[in-house]
Amino acid sequence: MVKKVKLRIAFLLTLVLSLILSVYLILKSLEKDVVFFLSPTDIKNLEEIGTKKIRVGGMVKNKSISINTDKINFIVTDFKNEINVSYSGSVPNLFSENKGVVAEGFLQDKNYFRAVKILAKHDENYMPPEVKESLGEK
């Protein structure tokens, strides 16, 4: 009886261990596909500029949004590197300066990204407007 229990524990441990290893290997080898977007630093470190659709994410740099006729240009930064993004179309309500953004589109060169879709990224801060104002005053 006790021996059977030990065998079953050994079986479970082997099963779980082998699964963890295989899941780890799969996720590790697919890392660049598991991440939802690349940061401007990742872009800078790219070896080659592909023609595939990719996503770039980071913060919209302060005072970088400029709108002319049908194009909207802004800079995405991760506070180490930055990249220029241009886009034409409607943006989500939460898209604004100093907020997170994910742009989907095509990399033209390492400094210029042509977006075909803009997603706003929300951060983990939740507070009423009054609290935000008093935080801003400080």
Next chain:
Amino acid sequence: MFNFFNLGKVFEVTSRSIKYVFILFIIVLTIGLTEALFLSPEDYKQSHSVRIMYVHVPAAWIALGIFSMMTFLSVGTFVFKNKKFFLISKSLAPSGFIFNIIALVTGSIWGKPTWGTWWAWDARITSMLILALFYFMYLLSWRIIENKNSVIKISSLIVIIGAINIPIIKFSVNWWNTLHQGPSLKIMSETTIHSSMLIPLGIMTAAFALFSLLIFLMKFNTEVIRIKNKGLDRL
């Protein structure tokens, strides 16, 4: 072990407690919904859509919590051949599955106005979908496998294999760039949800936990009645 006397006693408690749990659930849900929908402030950035969070986050927590509980019960079932654990695990699964679906659907409804998309294949959302699939597989296994001994073993194994996904869900937002935001409640540092929003979140979590308990009790009683009718040796 698992004798009639014992089960009868358990049944006596579980069948009686249902109405009290139900009353408590209604009270807590009423308070929670009033807090979440009317009394709590709107968010500085997403304004009223923050209210979806009071359903989304508790639902996701409960879905993860129930699966974690099922994991321990399944290890007990598989390794030590405990004859009560699988009954508890089987009765827990439906509400976990329901809350998993609720978390996915409300997340989608929140994502459209906030992110600008209904769905994104990011690590958090995809791993949560995988959890729902494991719940579904578990529930299906009880339907399709006729042999009592094999269904107990196979369903426990499904949960144990699926449990590997739990830490992936938890840490997906830290390990990879995701569209989904990072955790607001952290053990090591200060929470980034204002207290006026944290209170309704807590009450709604309590309400959902009570609802899970209610469904669990109902399901558990049904299982016990089924065993009683069939006769114990059939178990």
